[in-house]
Amino acid sequence: MTQMDTTTDTTADATTDTTADATTDTTAETTADTATAASGGSEESDGLLAPVPDEDGAPFFAYAARGELRVQCCADCGEPRFPPRPCCPHCQSFDCLWKKVSGRGRIWSYVLPHPPLLPAYAAQAPYNVVLVELTDAPRIRLVGNLVAAADAALNSVPPERIRIGAPVKAAFHATDGGLTVVRWLLERP
Amino acid sequence: MGATRTTAGATAGATLKDATAIAGIGQTPFAKRLPESEKTLACRAILAALDDAGIAPSEVDAFASYTMEETDEVEVAKAIGAGDVTFFSKVGYGGGGSCATVAHLAAAVATGQASVGVAWRSRKRGSGPRPWTNTRAQLPTPAQWTRPYGLLRPADEIGLLARRYMHEYGATRDHFFNVALACRNRANQNPAAIMYDRPLTREMYMTARWISEPLCLFDNCLETDGALACVVVSAERARDCRQRPVYVHSAAQGLPAQHHGMVNYWNDDPLTGPSWAAARRLWKTADFGPQDVDVAQIYDAFTPLIPLSLEGYGFCARGEGAAFTEGGALEIGGRLPLNTGGGGLSEAYVHGFNLITEGVRQLRGTGTAQVPGATTCLVTAGEGVPTSALLLRS
Ligand SMILES: [Zn+2]
Numbered sequence: 042m043t044q045m046d047t048t049t050d051t052t053a054d055a056t057t058d059t060t061a062d063a064t065t066d067t068t069a070e071t072t073a074d075t076a077t078a079a080s081g082g083s084e085e086s087d088g089l090l091a092p093v094p095d096e097d098g099a100p101f102f103a104y105a106a107r108g109e110l111r112v113q114c115c116a117d118c119g120e121p122r123f124p125p126r127p128c129c130p131h132c133q134s135f136d137c138l139w140k141k142v143s144g145r146g147r148i149w150s151y152v153l154p155h156p157p158l159l160p161a162y163a164a165q166a167p168y169n170v171v172l173v174e175l176t177d178a179p180r181i182r183l184v185g186n187l188v189a190a191a192d193a194a195l196n197s198v199p200p201e202r203i204r205i206g207a208p209v210k211a212a213f214h215a216t217d218g219g220l221t222v223v224r225w226l227l228e229r230p
Numbered sequence: 231m232g233a234t235r236t237t238a239g240a241t242a243g244a245t246l247k248d249a250t251a252i253a254g255i256g257q258t259p260f261a262k263r264l265p266e267s268e269k270t271l272a273c274r275a276i277l278a279a280l281d282d283a284g285i286a287p288s289e290v291d292a293f294a295s296y297t298m299e300e301t302d303e304v305e306v307a308k309a310i311g312a313g314d315v316t317f318f319s320k321v322g323y324g325g326g327g328s329c330a331t332v333a334h335l336a337a338a339v340a341t342g343q344a345s346v347g348v349a350w351r352s353r354k355r356g357s358g359p360r361p362w363t364n365t366r367a368q369l370p371t372p373a374q375w376t377r378p379y380g381l382l383r384p385a386d387e388i389g390l391l392a393r394r395y396m397h398e399y400g401a402t403r404d405h406f407f408n409v410a411l412a413c414r415n416r417a418n419q420n421p422a423a424i425m426y427d428r429p430l431t432r433e434m435y436m437t438a439r440w441i442s443e444p445l446c447l448f449d450n451c452l453e454t455d456g457a458l459a460c461v462v463v464s465a466e467r468a469r470d471c472r473q474r475p476v477y478v479h480s481a482a483q484g485l486p487a488q489h490h491g492m493v494n495y496w497n498d499d500p501l502t503g504p505s506w507a508a509a510r511r512l513w514k515t516a517d518f519g520p521q522d523v524d525v526a527q528i529y530d531a532f533t534p535l536i537p538l539s540l541e542g543y544g545f546c547a548r549g550e551g552a553a554f555t556e557g558g559a560l561e562i563g564g565r566l567p568l569n570t571g572g573g574g575l576s577e578a579y580v581h582g583f584n585l586i587t588e589g590v591r592q593l594r595g596t597g598t599a600q601v602p603g604a605t606t607c608l609v610t611a612g613e614g615v616p617t618s619a620l621l622l623r624s
Binding site: 095123155200 | 365
């Protein structure tokens with residue numbers, strides 16, 4: 042199938058520029074535990090909801106805290122998968138790696154939410170929510186926000202600047218709650 | 231790949247097709263706010279449905295509901311005076327489970343596990359809090375990947391898909407308006423509908439406030455209090471009931487490969503949602519196809535779900551769902567009259583159960599916006615979430 046071919050190519054690219062090996066996996070788990078503990082069940086950060094990572098998702102946020110965008114991949118067949126989960130849907134292996142990706146992507150779609158919203162979001166509305174398709178892994182799509190700078194407001198990019206297909210790059214925003222979230226900057230601001 | 235499907239058809243003899251029928255329907259008034267509790271409303275709707283069928287409450291031995299239902303079968307059975315109950319089920323994924331309740335009861339009755347089944351929905355969404363404001367309950371998987379970024383409500387989640395759909399296929403707001411207008415026009419014919427006396431114009435639609443661009447106020451369903459129920463019995467039994475039987479011809483649930491909740495952005499093709507999976511099974515066990523459907527009740531929590539579902543259930547090809555809505559196709563007299571009671575957009579948003587009861591009315595010939603001579607009806611549950619669908623025939 043065509044889609045299998047695409048995935049294989051992507052995985053090959055990702056492997057060449059990363060430290061995808063067994064030790065990475067171990068490190069991730071340790072760091073992730075710390076990250077989860079740091080969040081301490083807090084849900085407030087800049088007044089916005091902080092992620093509450095589960096066991097499978099924790100490494101993503103642990104790497105983000107180091108300024109790295111990594112994607113969970115199968116250690117046996119190499120297939121990337123999102124959201125993270127215990128085993129590979131292609132080969133059923135339970136061994137995984139977290140491969141570093143370039144942080145580049147394109148906007149697949151976006152919305153501009155208006156109130157009624159939770160108070161902290163209403164204060165910034167209308168803001169944008171974008172879905173970014175990763176250049177290195179074309180069917181890995183991440184929900185996020187397009188912002189003017191990593192720590193800028195969710196409405197810091199004028200809506201008329203947002204378009205489907207626009208190239209973007211990852212940025213990292215440390216929330217008040219101790220977790221780091223991935224945000225997106227326009228490649229051509 | 232397809233070679234593994236050798237068991238299909240091997241269950242000849244145990245077919246669901248027309249083995250059971252919906253013999254009764256019932257409902258409470260619909261309103262933004264009703265004074266009675268959800269439990270009371272549920273009992274009123276169920277008793278009305280049993281009365282419609284002419285079946286005593288003591289004969290009820292099966293119950294089916296779907297999640298986000300706060301009244302459980304223990305309370306309801308006790309209150310209405312049901313007999314010994316030998317089958318009960320609760321289907322997951324909220325609005326995606328509406329049609330599956332009837333399917334579960336039909337399967338139970340057809341296989342002899344029960345003889346009189348009741349499915350129901352009772353909600354006080356109109357006067358209760360909006361579910362998405364419960365932040366603690368929803369942040370773990372998969373919400374950890376969406377809600378912190380402000381993708382808070384179902385409208386935001388579907389809006390993201392809608393924007394992509396518009397981009398890929400040239401769908402416009404006018405297409406979504408066609409959907410909203412068809413539902414509103416039917417509600418204007420239905421005295422029970424919340425929007426009975428509230429006509430909609432294109433001007434109103436185009437100048438309405440945004441909820442989640444590209445979706446405006448009129449792209450979103452109502453917030454409603456109300457309850458509904460229906461009674462499922464064997465086809466044989468139904469022929470002795472008060473009303474003309476409406477047969478459960480085909481039924482299916484749909485949870486496609488690599489699907490994720492309502493944020494179906496992480497499979498290979500987010501624009502082919504659960505309706506596609508349900509439809510494959512639904513048509514496989516039916517004696518007729520999409521071209522033979524006289525009237526459709528398609529889950530309309532948001533207008534873009536209609537073009538996506540029209541494609542999924544095979545009324546048109548991929549990418550043609552928006553164009554399908556043109557030229558009055560969804561109106562009475564059009565190619566596929568839609569949501570003839572007003573749907574979730576304009577009759578009541580009771581998690582799609584009103585689509586089932588309206589399907590029954592159409593096949594009885596008693597709809598307030600009756601499609602002349604309708605003998606077949608498609609009813610669907612929530613698209614975007616794991617779903618279900620029914621083909622009904624008279
Ligand atoms: Zn694998």
